[in-house]
Amino acid sequence: MSRLAEYRALEWLLASKKTELHFIKIDPRLKRELEFESKLHDLLAEYQLSRWYVLSMLEREIQTALDAIDQQQRPLAAPPRYRTRQSKYYKNPHTGEVVEAKSTLHKTVRAWIGQYGRTEVESWATAWSVYTSKPDL
Incomplete structure (x- = not known):
C-alpha cells in the first residue's frame, strides 16, 4: 500500500470516528453516566474516601451476600430411593x-x-x- 493510500484510509477512518463520537456525545445515556460520575466524585471528595476503599466495601458486601445465598441453596442429601426394611x-x-x-x-x-x-x-x-x-x- 502506498503512503498516500494509507494516509487517505486513516483520514477516512478519522472522519468516521469523529461522526461516531459526535453521536455518542449527544446520547442521553452518556449524559446521565457523566452526571453520575461527577456526583460520585463530589461525594467521595466530601467524605474523603478513595474509589478503592469504596470498591473494597462493596466487594465485601457482595461476598457476604453470595455466601448467604450459597448456604441457603445447599442441596439436602437426596432421600434414599427405597426404605430399608425394619427388623x-x-x-x-x-x-x-x-x-x-x-x-x-x-x-x-x-x-x-x-x-x-x-x-x-x-x-x-x-x-x-x-x-x-x-x-x-
Missing part, C-alpha cells in the same frame, strides 16, 4: 426363643411358619423400635 423380633412363646429378622425368609422363622402357621408366627412379631436395646438373642 422385627419374633419371640416363640412355646420355646422362649427370640429371633431378629427383616422378613419371613429367615431360616428359623420359615421353620416356625411351617410348624405353627403364618398368622400365628406373625402375631409373635414385635417391631425393633419397641426395644430400647436389643434383647438377648
